[in-house]
Amino acid sequence: MSIKCRFCPIRNLPLFSPMTDPELSFMESFKVGEMTIQPNTPILSAGANSPQLFTALKGFGLRYKLLEDGRRQVLSFVLPGDLIGLQAGVMNQMTHNVESTTSMTLCVFNRNELWTLFRNHPQRAYDLTWISASEERFLGEALTAIGQKSALESVCWALARIYRRLESLHMDERRSVPLPYRQQDLADALGLSLVHTNKTLAKLREQQVATWTEGRLTVNDIFALEDMGLVDSQLPQSRPLM
Template identity: 60%
Template structure:
């Protein structure tokens, strides 16, 4: 069973900007199908070009760069509504990989159609550029966190951001949210060792601030978490959906 854009469940969320009728009609043509990705699958590979672009419909994944010595830097986490493959679309190849952490359902687009988007639907092109700018903003914030904060603040920031982003796509129920990543993923995102990440999570748990276990995230004290996280106040405005 495939979803069409006119009744896309994501588009109705408050987190995303509105789309006009003609825009929706165009997206119906732009979208070529859907893809189911199993956990552990590599959706896009670093150093390769791709004929397809995606939007995450359901499920979660992560973006990461692999260094030649085997180390790994997690660049970000893919949640529903996220666009995948902008780099492959406008550059020759991807500079990071994207992997499915859970089973994921993805809307698929043809890279070759991207040019018609720019030439015939400037509002959609503008939205795509805004998405790129949002990525840039996030990476700048992540760089500041990894570069300047200590371990407790790093982990707090990550959990705070997970919770906020999951909440924006309606994936928080009764204060709980599914967080299907491994501690190693978080460690690789924050530039910490697995061991130290584990101990920092244990401390947040003991201090009754936040608990993340069995793939489930629970915030016990959002006030203290926000303070520890040095979280920027702005409650992330609406963003475009492709």
Template identity: 30%
Template sequence: MRKREEPHTRCSECPIREMALFEPVDQEQLDWTQRARSAQLVIPARRHLYREGEVSNEAYTLFDGWVILYRSLPNGKAQIMRFALPGDFLALHPDHDGPRTHSAQAVTQSTVCVFPRGELVEMLHTHPKITMRLNWIHTRDMTTCQEHLLGIGRKSAEERIAFLLMELFQRMRLRGKADGNRIAFPITQEHIADAVGLTVVHTNRIMRQLRDAQLIDCSRQSLTILNEKGLAELGNFRLDMVEMRHLI
């Protein structure tokens, strides 16, 4: 899994964009956030942002692109923990200075904003609202991880994939990055397989089933949900809880 890579580009003086992720927060916090930012990084596709075992004190906000967070076993098998989408935080562990417990690799070219960990700690002491926000994010991430666990442990291949596709679609939609029922879809079937705990071959067969059942259309780097209700039911995806779950 995962092949060639190229070096990043660091550009400390990139224009600063809006931090949708810290919403809702007040202006004071937004200002703080922008001051704490030290640099933006542009990462080419396939490049690792960091790897399991490395020691680093940087946390990130993903501005643009898709990044996978994964862990791997000595035998080479890998499990994707999460697909990070624009607006997501990476390595947000203000008090953890041990080695990274997972790897982060860009799927597409990606732009991240770098936060020195020390400033995050500083923030916890001086900005209680951001502290609450961080806790909220941790709580949501934990819930999402547990939902993922439930899926891999107790759902069939079909259900897991249907759920994942719905999840990615809804998350993109909440970010305003859906074009009707279609989203850009830069990941490969191997990524999907690594996320749901199946092999590429079997993943391919299930994808075909979903296509044959007129639930999705997945080709040319884009995913179209042809039957949202059907796909949601198949994957046990609670459409009524989208807002609260993936609220940015």
């Protein structure tokens, strides 16, 4: 039996803006179930028109696009609290893939109810737009990293961003957060080769700024990391959760 939204394990984090009671009951009807999946399982595929939306509750995933010849661009790392499939939800067409990296628990929503949401819950509709705009803001930053920054700057930017996101999810413990990805995933996110990504990470390790081994990222100096990554804007202190 799936958890009721009012007992959702993550929605009480200070990061997520509170919901009213009517919103909460609507979300409970909007939610059609929970899904637990194995590592490396596809969640949504490019070209598909999925009848479902998801919110990640637990675990880590990837959003990416593939070129015909196999080149892969990772668009973002999917962490708990992230909404998955909004694009297919409103545009009836996915143009990227989403898959799990670790095992994951997902909240499943019925896309057909999306219209009810827009008609009866303007605040939730607003939140959806907020989330979409926020995703857009992030991709703009990523574009700037890949397009303009050096490999070292890009890697610092990415690690700082991820560290801050996990920190606001209270997943940090003594300057360290889980980061169960491969170096290849980061390389594909930043448009760098695996080899060069590896050497750049080695540099950060030597300089005692950040160390990423065995699925954990330890950041000795988050401010140095943010500076080196030319991080400009702060993450919002509060955001809606779907």
